[in-house]
Every structure is written in C-alpha cells, then in structure tokens.
Amino acid sequence: MKDKKTTQLCIVTVIGEDHVGIVGRLATVMARANINILDITQKVFEETFVMTMAVDIALASIGMDKIKNRLDRIGKEMALKITIQDDNIFKAMHRV
C-alpha cells in the first residue's frame, strides 16, 4: 500500500444543467475506485451550472484513463460535460 501522506489532487468539473442525483452518481464512482472526495463547490455562470469536486486519487484502485471513461459514461447518460484533471494544471495557469 502507498504511503498515506502522498496525495494526488484532481479536480472533477461538471458543466451542464443542475438536476437530482449528480453528486450521488459521482460519489458512487469515486467510492468504488477508492477515491476520497475532499471538497465540492458549485456556482452558476451565465446560466451554466458548474460544479467542481476536489478528489484525491493517490490510493485509487484504477488509473486515470479508466476514471475518465466512467465519468464520460455518466456525462453521456445525464447530458453533462464531466472532466477530470490533475490539480497542478490549474495551479500552473492561475497561480504565479
């Protein structure tokens, strides 16, 4: 088992129309893959619903490509755009 101190922070972003069950579906996928959810924030921009979910995938039982595939499937079923990206990309772009 990996050292518990190491974390690999990722941000899941959900864009589309808010409806019942989004968080539930995502939480199930994360729990099954042993991914810890650290934070959930949501906001509406120009009528677009945006939710971000900070997750730690350091101890995940599946790779990022598989997580991405599962999220894509939920996105298709619920008519949402869902992405997952390593947190460092946001730090690089938005923090000096």
Place this chain on the structure above:
Amino acid sequence: MTISVEEVFETVRMTLDHHFDIRTVTLGINLKDCVDRDLKGLTQRVQQRIVEKGRLLNEYADRIEHKYGIPITNRRIAVTPASLLLEPLPRTKATAVRLAKALDVAARKADIDFLGGFGAMVQKGMTKAEETLIDALPEALSKTQRVCGFLNLASTLAGINMDAIVKVGHVIKDLAHRSENGIGCAKIAVFANVPEDNPFMAGAHHGIGEPDFSLNIGISGPGVVRDVVARNPDCDLTQLSEVIKRTVFKITRAGELIGREMAELMKVDFGIVDVSLAATTSSGDSIAEIIEAMGVGQMGAPGTTAALALLIDAVKKGGAMASGNVGGLSGTFIPVSEDEGMIRAVKAGTLSLEKLEALTSVCSVGLDMFAIPGDTPAEVISSLIADELSIGVANNKTTSVRVIPVPGQKPGAIVHFGGLLGSAPVMEIGQASSSRFIGRRGRVPSPLRALRN
C-alpha cells in the same frame, strides 16, 4: 490558496469550447553519431533510435493527456539535418531517396505522423551532399508519406544564397507535379533564419547546436484568444494587449508544465515552449477571426498589419513572462488554407498575396500554405521566395515560404486539400519574370546589421 470554481471553469472552457490544445510535442533526436560510409549501417541505427523513442513519445503523451485533460494533438520527431548524414555517402539522388524512405518507415513503425529534418542549412553555400539532397527532394518527398523537408536559404549573418533559391523554384514545381493538387509541397518549408528548435512541421529539425535529445512543445489557442478579445469589445488597445497577454501567459504555463513533465518521463532535456497561435480547420480556430474581433473590417483590410503586430507582441510578452524557455517561432502563424477567416478574406478579394507578404514582416513565420496557379514559372516562385526571405534577413527574424502551385488551376479556383490541410483559393501572382535578376546568381550580401560585433 485553493483554486476557485471560476478558475477551473476558465481552464475547462478553454479546452471544451475554444480548442485549446498542446498542438505538438516534438522530440528532437540527434543522429550525427549514426553516420556511416555504408547506407545500410546508417539506416539501421537511425531507424532503431527513432522507433524506440517515437513509441515512448506516444505512450507518455497519452498518459499526460489523460492526467491534465488537455489534448496533445500531434506527436512528432525532428532529426539532425539529413544532409549531414549524407556527407560520407555516395553523392547520388538514389542514396538520398533511400535515406528518406528509411526515415519514413521508422516514423510509420513508431506511429509518428510527421518527421522533420530532411533538409539542409545552405544559407551561404552548398556542399556536394547538400546539392544532392536538394535535387532529390521532389522524389524523396513524393515517395514518402511522413517525411518533411526544410531548407535554410538565407540568414541575417550570411545573406541570401540565390544559387540555392533558383534551384528550389524548380524543386517546388517538380514536387507539385508529382502529387494531387500539388499538396506534396505542404511538406517542405524554406527559411531565412530558421530556428534550430522549432517544434512545428513542416520546418522542424534538430539543429546542430542541440543536445542528444530535446523535448520541445508547441502550444496554440487562437480560439481562446479570440474569445478574450470578443469579451472585451470596448477597451483601448493598451488594455486589449494586456488581456491577450494574460491569456497567453496562462496557456504558456500549461505548456511549460506539460513539456517539463514529458521531458522528465522521457529522461531527456526539456527544450523550448513555442507559443504560436496556429489556426486549424475547426470553426473558431482562426487568426483572421481574432484580427476581426479586434475591430478590423476583414482580414487583409487596411489596419490588419497594425492589429497583427499588436497581437504578436502581446503573445510574445505573455509567453516570455510565463516561461524562461519560450523560443522557436513564437508568435502567430498566418497560413491561408488552414484558416477559415483567411480563406474568406482571399475569396472576398480583401486579402491579396501582396498584403499577405506585408503581414509576414510582422508575423512570426511567413507565406504559408497558399496556392498559386500551377503554370507559374519556376523563376517566379524563386523570386517570390527571394522577396520573402529578404524580409527575414533585413529584419533579423525568421521568415519562410510554403507554397502550393496547383497544376492545371487558375486564380480564383478553390482547391480542397482535405483533412487538416484545409482548402485554398488559388491566388493571383504577377507573372512578369525577374529571371534576369535572380539569374545573376551568387549571394546577396548580408545586411549592415550583421556587422555588429
């Protein structure tokens, strides 16, 4: 400080809505140590290295793409100028063509779509091997799919090699006749002041001042810049420059992060981030549309050169602040066939070849991916190249020409190249010959600014 939803949304929208991508990760590979008096020995070593590294490049690019959620659109390889590898070999066209074919096979085995470097640095003079390579270009590039050619025909320090330029006019015509709609010519770019680490095709090569391997990255994002310009319709030009700079800063930082991580995974040196706004045939991914969003009536109308100069300056400044490794061509490409807005402007008669040439005095590259009638004489093509390269030499910048003479077509016809290469209206080009001028041959001396030591 944690990242806010606004910041995450801004980044995600760049890729989802505005086509932000890492346009290319290009691995530069030194092949100088592969030279041999025996062609077979050379090609075996060259192929082994390219296939091994090319496969790794693809594997790691896929991994990084998943990790950061930013598409890495192209994975390419640039090699030592092929003319150097030909030096110890028999000076025959067949040898040069066989080398090109070996490079093509290696690229195919590594699943790399384009491999650059089949070219030579001949700004001051040509060795026999370099002359052989130039003569072999039409056959080498038409009998391979993935190999790209480049030639450096001029530099601010050396002047302009008119002997080579005269040769190249014939090479381009010959190459055009060997492919459908002349599209084979998309695989060769000729330069003044060519950078040794440019990651973009067709002109990429691994220069002689480079280490064994170098990972260079090309980032783009005209859609992202157009969006930010459109969102600021009323600000003054200084502020406009500021918002462009900030946006380019962000995308350059993303490129730097990805480039460094790719280099680390591949255990090679990280080279440069080339921040070049490069259009694609996707709707909205257009340089012309940025210029038009800035307020110019149509690309090519009076005001275009000033707007383009402002845009390029802001791109360079935003990039330079974001990374100490910004290099290559960094600026803005203005190819015709790959940019919907440019095509519209040519069709409308707003953008002529002459205006395009004027724009290249401020843009980062040159006359790129434009079509001319197939019956244009070789001397006229050479003269056009001489003009364009003079702009680079006199202004101490890179310029290049990638021209497609389309056999059988007249000005006004629309030629479809297909896929990423788009389509192009055949442009009017003056047919009055300057053959007496270029026929004098020799070298145009370097300008006074070359004598600065």
